[in-house]
Amino acid sequence: MTAIRRTALTLALTLAAILGSTGSTAPAQATFADSASRTTTIATAVVTAPGNVAGSLACSRSTGTMGTTWSPSTTPRVSGYTVTVYFSDGFVQKAELGPAATSWSAPIDVYFVTAFSVQYSVTTKTDYGWSNESARTGTFQC
Secondary structure, X not given: OHHHHHXXXXXXXXXXXXXXXXXXXXXXXXXXXXXXXXXXXXOOOXXXXXXXXXXXXXXXXXXXXXXXXXXXXXXXXXXXXXXXXXXXXXXXXEEEEOOOOOEEEEEEEHHHHHHOOEEEEEEEEEOOOXXXXXXXXXXXXX
């Protein structure tokens, strides 16, 4: 008799479980959402070019002296300056200078500055590898 009751109870519970899951009530549902907002600001260094770049060219019969002056860059960790001379025929001449330099001059055969005009620019160089070139000066010619 106990076996019959146990079998009937098992069948009843199984049937209730089957009917209960197909009934009108829907299974439990849940929605999970999470969001976060964050603003990230990354500050970058700006390398400033030298200011007040001014060129010059002094000529005599046989020789000339080309030169430029500038205000130092306000960028920290300046490692030096590069003076670039642009000739109107496309030739480019460069001179490397130290971090305290604010002027440069060099002799030149007067033929080269009679036949071609020159412009100057100065580039700030930093010890972390960044640089910035100034605008070119006006043209100079003997």
